[in-house]
Amino acid sequence: MATNFNNERYYTSAGDIFSVLRTLQADRSGISIQFSGNGKMYNSLVLGVELKSRSFHLDEFTPREAHKQAQAGTPFSLRASINGIRVHAKDLVVEKVRKDSDGLYYEIKFPERLLYLQRRDAFRAWVPGTLMVASSCTNKKHPEGIKGRILNMSATGFRLQVDGKVEPAPAMLEEFALVISLPLIDHDLSCPVEAVYAEYQQERNQTTLGFRFGDMNRADQVAVNRFVTQLQRESIA
Numbered sequence: 001m002a003t004n005f006n007n008e009r010y011y012t013s014a015g016d017i018f019s020v021l022r023t024l025q026a027d028r029s030g031i032s033i034q035f036s037g038n039g040k041m042y043n044s045l046v047l048g049v050e051l052k053s054r055s056f057h058l059d060e061f062t063p064r065e066a067h068k069q070a071q072a073g074t075p076f077s078l079r080a081s082i083n084g085i086r087v088h089a090k091d092l093v094v095e096k097v098r099k100d101s102d103g104l105y106y107e108i109k110f111p112e113r114l115l116y117l118q119r120r121d122a123f124r125a126w127v128p129g130t131l132m133v134a135s136s137c138t139n140k141k142h143p144e145g146i147k148g149r150i151l152n153m154s155a156t157g158f159r160l161q162v163d164g165k166v167e168p169a170p171a172m173l174e175e176f177a178l179v180i181s182l183p184l185i186d187h188d189l190s191c192p193v194e195a196v197y198a199e200y201q202q203e204r205n206q207t208t209l210g211f212r213f214g215d216m217n218r219a220d221q222v223a224v225n226r227f228v229t230q231l232q233r234e235s236i237a
Contacts, residue, residue, distance in 0.1 A: 010113040011172065014054050017110050019171035020087060021049040021056050024080055032079040033061050035069050042066040047105055055095070060104040070094045070106055078111075082173065085196065088115040116172060116197070124154040125231035135160060135180035137193060137211065141168055142176070146209065150180070155225050157196065157212040166207040170195035176211070184230045187223040191216045 011017050024031065025046040033042040048057040061070055070076075077090040089111035096107040127133050127150045136145035137160070148162035170176070178193045192214030200207045213224070 010115050012113045013169075014051060014110060016169075016171055017114050018049055018051045018054075019173070020082075020114060020116065021046055021110075023082055023173050024087070025049055027082065029080050029082060031058065033058075033066065033076050034079070035066070035074045035076045038069070054110040055107055056110065057098070058106045058108060060106070067104070071097055085172075086115070086117045088117075089113075124152050125228045126152045127231065131183050133180065133183060135178060137176035137178050137209075139174070139176045141174075142166075142170075145179075146170075146176070148207075148209075151208070153224070153228055153231075155221075155228060157193070157210065160209045160211060162207045162209065164205055164207065165200050166198060166209065169198045169200075169207075170209065172196065175214070178211070178213075182223060182227045185223060185226050187220075187227070189220055189223060191220055 011020060023029075025048065028045060031044045031046060033044055034040070035042075042061040042063065044061050045059040046056060047059050050056065060067060071094065073093050075091050075093055077088065078092055080087045092108050092111060094106040095109055098105055098107060129149070133150040134147065135150055135158075136147045138145040146160070146162060146166055148160045151159040151161050153159075172195065174195045176193050176195065178189065178191055180189045181187075182189055193211040194214055196210035196212050198207060198209045216224070
């Protein structure tokens with residue numbers, strides 16, 4: 001689940017942090033490393049992630065001059081990007097320096113919290129409750145579907161409100177199949193989506209989830225754009 005700090009969203013559970021780091025590993029995403037008190041940026045890659053020990057492995061930092069600071073246990077921050085979602089963790093320390101046939105690598109404990117921040121470069125239209133735009137997101141972990149009301153939508157994704165607590169909470173970038181009927185333009189939309197965040201509000205007993213659209217055919221993308229534009233035109237947003 002996600003936690004808010006100063007209007008920024010952080011992952012704090014080991015399972016969510018594991019999912020983010022595992023995605024960075026699978027995508028071979030470049031990692032930027034910056035040591036405390038040093039403005040210089042270094043490069044690395046996530047080589048492995050272990051949920052049981054709550055640790056992950058980073059390739060030896062380059063340029064190699066960074067190795068001395070890593071070996072000395074100097075705290076550092078990590079920055080990366082996954083398909084437009086910014087990932088950031090700080091106060092990391094190399095626990096062990098290891099070596100295999102490919103060279104040196106570092107073992108690091110999971111951060112206490114990990115920031116993920118989606119770029120908001122698309123207009124987001126609010127959907128009034130009077131429209132009752134319902135949707136269902138299904139996958140193997142949620143075969144009955146996560147069903148709720150669309151709160152807002154943009155050309156790139158949407159926010160969903162669900163009564164009760166969604167369990168298990170979706171991991172970052174977990175894939176779902178979306179089914180939704182868009183009023184105003186009379187279009188049935190079915191496409192893949194990826195979870196961006198999930199936040200449970202205990203006082204309201206509601207879960208708010210963010211999803212990003214996956215690959216859509218041209219007709220569906222045009223329909224989403226039309227729906228968002230129609231909301232804007234009618235001053236419903």
